[in-house]
Amino acid sequence: MREPRISRLRGIAMGAPKANKTADFYTDAWGLEQVHEEKGAAYFRASGPEHHILSLHDREAQGLVYLNFAVQDQAGLAALHDKLKKGGATIVSGIAKLDTPGGGVGFETIDPDNRVLRISASVDRYPFAPDRPDVPRKITHVVLNTPQLETCLGFYENLLGFRISDWSENQMVFIRCNSDHHAISFNRAEHASVNHVAYELPTIDDEMCGIGRLKRMNVPVRWGVGRHGPGNNVFAYFTDPNSFVVEYTTEISQIDEATHEPQIWKRVPHLTDRWGTAGPPSPEIRKFMAGVPDPGYKG
Numbered sequence: 001m002r003e004p005r006i007s008r009l010r011g012i013a014m015g016a017p018k019a020n021k022t023a024d025f026y027t028d029a030w031g032l033e034q035v036h037e038e039k040g041a042a043y044f045r046a047s048g049p050e051h052h053i054l055s056l057h058d059r060e061a062q063g064l065v066y067l068n069f070a071v072q073d074q075a076g077l078a079a080l081h082d083k084l085k086k087g088g089a090t091i092v093s094g095i096a097k098l099d100t101p102g103g104g105v106g107f108e109t110i111d112p113d114n115r116v117l118r119i120s121a122s123v124d125r126y127p128f129a130p131d132r133p134d135v136p137r138k139i140t141h142v143v144l145n146t147p148q149l150e151t152c153l154g155f156y157e158n159l160l161g162f163r164i165s166d167w168s169e170n171q172m173v174f175i176r177c178n179s180d181h182h183a184i185s186f187n188r189a190e191h192a193s194v195n196h197v198a199y200e201l202p203t204i205d206d207e208m209c210g211i212g213r214l215k216r217m218n219v220p221v222r223w224g225v226g227r228h229g230p231g232n233n234v235f236a237y238f239t240d241p242n243s244f245v246v247e248y249t250t251e252i253s254q255i256d257e258a259t260h261e262p263q264i265w266k267r268v269p270h271l272t273d274r275w276g277t278a279g280p281p282s283p284e285i286r287k288f289m290a291g292v293p294d295p296g297y298k299g
Contacts, residue, residue: 004079005161006119009183010050010068011139012197013118015059016242025241026054029217030199031135031210036101043101046199048137049125051102053199062242063294064194066108066116067142069160069177070123074105077121080160081107087159092116092297098123112151113192114296115144117160134209136199140233140252141182143196145189145291149173152186165255166230167264174230181231181253193291196237196245200252204234207250211236222285226278229271230263235278237285245288 016022020042026032032044032054040058045051057065071077081095093108098120106120131137146152153173156162162175165182174182187195201207211221222245224236233252240246265271269280281289 003161004071004076004083006069006080006177006183007072007076008070008178009139009142010070010120010123011053011055012067012142012194013055013057013065014063014194014197014242014244015057015065016062016244017058017060019056019058019242022241023056025219026056029214029219030240030246031213045126046137046139047129047132047135049127049129050138051124051126053136053139054197055100056242061295062244062292063296064115066118069117069119071119071121074121077105077107077119080119084109084159089155089159092299110297112148112155113144113146113294115192115294116297131202131206133206134201134213135206136201136210136248138200139197140180140200140249141185141198142194143172143185143187143198143289145191145193145195145289146186147188147190147192149186149188156184163257164262165253165260166262168230169264169267171267172230176255179254179257181233181255189290191293192296193294194244195289195291196247198233198235198247198249201248201250204250207234207236207248210248214238222288223281224278225275226273227275229274230265232274237281239285239288243288244291245285 023042035045036043043052044054095107098104102124104120104123165174172187174185177183222237233249236248
């Protein structure tokens with residue numbers, strides 16, 4: 001049996017005061033479909049096969065509820081659970097049937113920044129989910145602010161099986177769990193928080209059409225449109241009504257495991273935005289990306 005590890009990023013659960021009251025932004029402007037609603041929470045799917053990629057939860061404090069990861073099957077789930085336990089990770093809930101929409105089985109652990117990670121298998125999927133123009137098909141990556149980058153990196157590498165794709169000098173590291181250039185990126189910061197969540201569109205044309213829809217609804221582009229150096233992805237950044245930063249992206253680099261060698265990219269304008277169309281991020285969007293200190297797991 002191969003070494004147990006995360007196989008993909010399913011999505012993210014986010015919390016804020018009256019967060020689920022902002023569902024209209026994600027359905028009408030952002031392009032997702034609400035698939036379930038319950039007291040204090042709403043769940044949203046994209047055009048891809050994942051049952052849901054986003055959930056919004058009413059919480060007193062703004063921040064991450066959990067990151068949602070997948071493993072290929074229940075045998076891999078059990079093996080990864082044992083690996084984490086033996087590696088000294090805190091298991092906050094053992095393997096059990098999940099009571100969230102889509103079902104499946106899973107467990108929860110916490111990372112060094114006290115973030116909850118839900119790891120699951122056998123969650124319902126949509127067998128036929130063709131791409132729809134200007135509609136996100138998945139969450140391709142999440143960027144996390146951290147005051148202890150090296151410690152978090154070691155946890156995700158050694159216990160969850162992530163691999164380093166690239167560095168942005170000594171400020172950011174991009175890590176992958178499959179062929180996508182990165183599913184998680186850590187950004188060195190003063191406190192732990194979610195920097196931004198990136199939603200993948202099928203093509204550049206689809207991304208531009210999605211941006212057009214947002215502009216018609218008076219949702220301003222906060223940074224973009226441009227193309228990053230690390231990952232080579234096209235980007236456009238926005239903020240949602242909860243002040244979380246959300247990104248439309250496409251054409252993220254695909255990694256060949258046999259040949260890829262991580263690079264250290266300089267943090268210079270022509271590599272942050274290779275097209276030169278977006279310019280540097282403004283102080284305003286940087287403030288949004290810094291977020292507020294995430295309360296983390298409270299037991």
